[in-house]
Amino acid sequence: MDDINDFLKRYRxxxxxxxxxxxxxxxxxxxxxxxxxxxxxxxxxFSLNRQxxxxxxxxRTFWFSLYQLEELAENPVKGQLDxxxxxxxxxxxxxxxxxxxxxxxxxxxxxxxxxx
Numbered sequence: 786m787d788d789i790n791d792f793l794k795r796y797r798x799x800x801x802x803x804x805x806x807x808x809x810x811x812x813x814x815x816x817x818x819x820x821x822x823x824x825x826x827x828x829x830x831f832s833l834n835r836q837x838x839x840x841x842x843x844x845r846t847f848w849f850s851l852y853q854l855e856e857l858a859e860n861p862v863k864g865q866l867d868x869x870x871x872x873x874x875x876x877x878x879x880x881x882x883x884x885x886x887x888x889x890x891x892x893x894x895x896x897x898x899x900x901x
Contacts, residue, residue: 792831793847796824803854804881817858821851828899840898842889849896850884853877
């Protein structure tokens with residue numbers, strides 16, 4: 786489990802910087818989609834042929850935040866927010882706070898780890 790936490794910690798601060806950048810790429814960082822690909826590729830190598838423990842609540846917070854970032858990056862806002870985008874941004878705000886505090890997602894939010 787410690788190796789999973791080490792993996793998540795390696796990317797957590799960078800993920801927070803992307804989430805805090807509010808649709809702009811943080812200085813010195815790849816764009817959000819490239820960052821997401823980097824995390825997923827690294828996870829694929831990390832998890833290959835390993836027996837992994839069940840995901841912790843904190844791990845689910847990480848994956849939820851990453852997936853929400855991906856959704857926003859793939860569908861940038863153009864003009865007025867539609868109802869789905871409003872919900873997406875509200876959920877992302879809740880997840881970002883949980884990720885900052887490194888705690889469980891609020892009730893009603895859930896994510897699986899890649900390959901789960």
